[in-house]
Amino acid sequence: MRKRRPLGKGLEALIPSSRQATAGRVTEVYECSIDEIVPNSSQPRQAFDEEKLRDLTESVRNRGLIHPLIVRRLNGKYQIVAGERRWRAARLAGLKRVPVFVKDLTDSEVLELALIENLQREDLNPLEEAEAYRQLAREHGLSQAQIAQRVGRQRSSVTNSLRLLKLPERVKQALLAGTISMGHARAILALDSEAAQLKLAQRVVKEGLSVRECEQLAAGRKAGARRVRKRRAYSADERQLLDSLQRQLGTKVDLVHGRKGGRLIITYYSLEQLDEICQRLARR
Template structure:
């Protein structure tokens, strides 16, 4: 096991100590259980859920759910997939372990459970990290310690939330991978990121190809816009001014007038220009 997953092995006891009352396995009605509103996972695979329901029909629910008591029933802490599959399988009673938990512990436990199972989409993970930081005042380092990741990993995951909605939706629907999304973070502005997204989808770019494309876009020098070409008539008039004044002249013309710039390089030249224009 790598050092980055060190916190995930601590298990339920480390995050939520047993309640002061006996907390062994007991049976409760499945319809008295409500889902964890702080569950970071936003979607469940219907096909995988049905497969689990079929297994539960045949073998029963072997691993108990973990719940906490709330008014009128119980709230899930661990085991939402098993709970929903048990409902599909038609179970009326399910085994549970009852624990006490604060709102913060509910987020932490749901997050750690899904990270252990690698069930979360990167955006779901980022949203859970953000909830721990913003709602419970945890630092990114504290979040990293809690879930067994290093701080840089947590920081980079949180940055995914800054991507345009179109990119985030593509990541949620598996049109692009986390590697594609991370590559786009180098770009400033949603327009460029959306251009890369379309290139990934239309051309089937790999993560490495996406990184190369982004690098070229970042390193591409910004060229100054070329001034509009002057008409022959305007150039001829500019030459006449130059000859008459004996110095460099720049004449530009727009739709509502123009500008005549006369250059001089000494007081004597300025006096000469004055004499030509104003006279004695």
């Protein structure tokens, strides 16, 4: 199983250990009226799975709310920082009072920690995650590198996630519906025009194209737009060299000859693939 990189400080920054509690540096858990608690309008997660929420509601009805909500005081109420799904389940289960931690947090910290909680549980869809990153950048002035460091992601992952917001609306809907994957979406983004992106997305859905097939079509369209009048055919030795390089690097490789030299062109379709190519080259 692939090991996941830890996500920032996560909820460990919010829920105290017994040693910390003994030192008196944190607020203890206590119960408050569920009517005093309000959701966070900046919550990254906007879609809640109804079936999973019903299952959680039944569990809360039978066993109560085991883990406390994390909240902050805001305008005479308690705003949820982490645990909105549990709060919804508690309301549906008819609970009148729920356990909470009260923390003193800024708007930026609230968004950051809500994002971390959802990432840890893999609860966000790709566009919700991208929108949360954009909110951290726009409203709180964080660079992509700072966002990546705070939420425990690679910078390339944050960059790729933000690029999803540039997709045409119809392609976004296909991504949310699961008819195209994140890999398809990244390949589609390689095309410059919205019309070309829509056309390729339609082919993916209609023909059931794999991510690799989608990448190859996207690369072919871009290459076609740049193609010069005539390219000299490769010799047998050059073809053998290119085939060997393509097998070793796992991507398309081309030779372009000039008068006194030429270029070796290595094609990549995402920042993750570029990282992998660089690692393969470094090992040789």
